[in-house]
Amino acid sequence: MKNDSVSLTIDGKPVQAPAGTTLLLAAKDNGIDIPTLCYHPELKPEGHCRLCVVEIGAAPSTRLVNSCTYPVEPGLVVQTASAKVLASRRMVLELLMAQAPAAEIIKQMAADLGVIETRFTKGDPAARCILCGQCVRTCREVAGVSAISMAFRTPKKRVATPFKEESEACIGCGSCVFICPTGTIAYTEKDGIRTVWGRKFELQPCAKCGNYIGPKAQLEHWAKLTGDPVESFYTCKDCR
Ligand code: SF4
Incomplete structure (x- = not known):
């Protein structure tokens, strides 16, 4: 292992990532795509949309963190599509569908996870902004x-x-x-x-x-x- 790289496990796969990088980028570098709406490589990540959550740690003490802002740690165990992660993403998408009913990309992302309707009260039917900033x-x-x-x-x-x-x-x-x-x-x-x-x-x-x-x-x-x-x-x- 190089001094400036960190060994961790993502979705059961041992990977190495540059120290200081985020879980989102470490996953991406290893061919694991994590959905996000507010990340852009030219901008400092701020974790607004919360779609990029991943589960870290070992059972029973795991927790969800924003992968776009969470740094890689030696030995960290990360799951990008666990039941807990998918449930969180579906909830976030339902909230976004209610906030921005006209945003097609959200409907598509929701449909990809099997969410067709939101159970939350919808706002302005023409609204598209999700306040990602x-x-x-x-x-x-x-x-x-x-x-x-x-x-x-x-x-x-x-x-x-x-x-x-x-x-x-x-x-x-x-x-x-x-x-x-x-x-x-x-x-x-x-x-x-x-x-x-x-x-x-x-x-x-x-x-x-x-x-x-x-x-x-x-x-x-x-x-x-x-x-x-x-x-x-x-x-x-x-x-x-
Ligand atoms: S608000 Fe005006 S200056 Fe700022 S990014 Fe948009 S177009 Fe450019």
Whole structure:
């Protein structure tokens, strides 16, 4: 065993994983897929959706933990699909089905585990948001902007721009839209205008091929970050 690797058992299989990695990634590296809705490799995991729970320890003292945040430990015994784990996942999916009845991905994940209906009271039939926070984290950690945040308290909690008005900070990059697992965030592009979070952004065409590169506001943001003139971003990556 290398000094920087940890030996543990996942689903009865002895595996080695880099010290400091999570159970989710150790399982993935060994071909074991654990479902999740709020994990993304570019973001710091926060364990919001609770779908990635796994059972750790030996009977009778086992417990469920979020595999996306729990680090590998030497000798740890992990079960990713025990009866306890599957019961927990089904319960989480039933809760999410009630919270976001229009989210197709949740219905699909639930059906994969044999859950067709939720026993909980459904909210707005058009609701898709599961409050996983990936959009907020992406805006903060990837776009570096923090244009959106969680607003209000449960049961009115939602992702919103400040005061539910057009966000001055938003650069229209669309990262929040693309990362959202349930397709919640409205986004359109038409006639050189991108609309997201209710704000319209003029798109910059490539100086060479004319294809749209991105919103002018985003290119200005990049120019500010790098100190390069904004015109240096007016050529798309295919024409550079
Ligand atoms: S589109 Fe706006 S809110 Fe969404 S990630 Fe980009 S800057 Fe943030």
